[in-house]
Amino acid sequence: MVKSQGILLExxxxxxxxxxxxxxxxxxxxxxxxxxxxxxPIPVTFIPHAHPHVEGIIQLxxxxxxxxxxxxxxxxxxxxxxxxxxxxxxxxxxxxxxxxDNVTMIHRISWNQIEKPTDxxxxxxxxxxxxxxxxxxxxxxxxxxxxxxxxxxxxxxxxESVKKLGxxxxxxxxIVIAEDSPLLRKLLHDTMHEAGxxxxxxxxxxxxxxDYLLALADRENDVSKVVQLVVTDIEMxxxxxxxxxxxxxTHPELxxxxxxIFSSLITDDLRHKGDQVGAEDxxxxxxxxxxxxKIDQYIL
Numbered sequence: 001m002v003k004s005q006g007i008l009l010e011x012x013x014x015x016x017x018x019x020x021x022x023x024x025x026x027x028x029x030x031x032x033x034x035x036x037x038x039x040x041p042i043p044v045t046f047i048p049h050a051h052p053h054v055e056g057i058i059q060l061x062x063x064x065x066x067x068x069x070x071x072x073x074x075x076x077x078x079x080x081x082x083x084x085x086x087x088x089x090x091x092x093x094x095x096x097x098x099x100x101d102n103v104t105m106i107h108r109i110s111w112n113q114i115e116k117p118t119d120x121x122x123x124x125x126x127x128x129x130x131x132x133x134x135x136x137x138x139x140x141x142x143x144x145x146x147x148x149x150x151x152x153x154x155x156x157x158x159x160e161s162v163k164k165l166g167x168x169x170x171x172x173x174x175i176v177i178a179e180d181s182p183l184l185r186k187l188l189h190d191t192m193h194e195a196g197x198x199x200x201x202x203x204x205x206x207x208x209x210x211d212y213l214l215a216l217a218d219r220e221n222d223v224s225k226v227v228q229l230v231v232t233d234i235e236m237x238x239x240x241x242x243x244x245x246x247x248x249x250t251h252p253e254l255x256x257x258x259x260x261i262f263s264s265l266i267t268d269d270l271r272h273k274g275d276q277v278g279a280e281d282x283x284x285x286x287x288x289x290x291x292x293x294k295i296d297q298y299i300l
Contacts, residue, residue: 012246012277014239018132020139021087024076024100029107029139030131031235033265036088036095038103041080052149055099060088063267067097073127073147087228091264092145092155092285107134113220113297114141114237116180118206129180130237145264145285146183157187159194161289168196173299176201176245178209179262188288195292206232206239217253224256228299231291242277246252249278258298262291 018029019038039271044056044067055067067086071078083102088095130141130221149156172269175197179185185202192200203209209232218224230248241261248254258280266284274282280298283291 001224004051012242012244015108016111016235016240017143018107018109018139019087020098020104020107022104023070023074023100027137027139028100029141030089030098030129030144031265032106033270034089034091034144037294038091039086039088040199041084041086041099049140053147053151057238058086058097058174058180060097063095065095067099068147069187070098070130089144090267092148093267094155096148098144106161107132107139111236111240111243112238129235130212136231139145143181146181148251149183157184157191157284157286157288158193159187161200162191162194165289165292168194168200170196171299172199173197173228174199174201174226175295175299176203176209176213176227176230178203178206178230178241179238180204180233180236184233187220189289191292197295201227206241206244208238208246212238213248213254213257214251217251223253227257229275229295230257231295232259234261234265242273245279246277256277260291260294260298266272 019032019035021028042058044058046056047054053068055069055071056063057066077267080099081101085100085103087100088102089098089129098137099123103300109132117128117131125148127143129143132139132141136142139280170287177188177200179202189200213223213227220226232244234241241263245259245261248259261274261279261282262285264285266282270280281294283294285294
């Protein structure tokens, strides 16, 4: 099963395609955009002192890739079944292989079909960022960025990279940020403050951010005097970042706001999607220093 490199969905429709896979008796999902291919398991080279979730490395067409044991990631025991598969994924400018029990099918859904997990069953260390309900089926959408940061903390957003930019002046210019991950919201808060940007409004998804901006447009003559820039992730329950950007750029009052997409899905193959919806710029996570420089460019 190999993912097509063509345009799967029109940009800004708030739709996505999910690859359904199994680990143990549970069903999970990964955005098809992250999936490069799905292959049969091949021999793994063990790496001494590697993280417990890493089985080892494989060589795939000359490239050395880490293999992540999804049973260990999810706290499950037992061996993989006879239908086991490797999901070769790419995001955050890295490639990685996820070892799962089976890959079953692809679902095309809307982001508004994805419910955010409640704190009651999510827990502080949960990798689940969304619940997809379809008839009798329930898929758990996993936070693969968090899974990789747990394995390699250096692959995440770093305050140190912002400190290297040197002394910064405080800015009271307001920035709206749409990001569904609590971990990344905290990291963005800390790094933006380190960069001198103190006036930040965070939203858990694109819908909440858009509702806020539309309410501003209804009562303000010039929204850009209140909010100077929008930063958005792409993958978010309820409304994704491409759809949010499209809604901003087609609104008569909001269209002048600069929008920067900050996502693990920014690749050369997918950059055209952000261009189509009118984003001023697109930065790949975790390049926070690059994001700060772009913010400087658009609002200072």
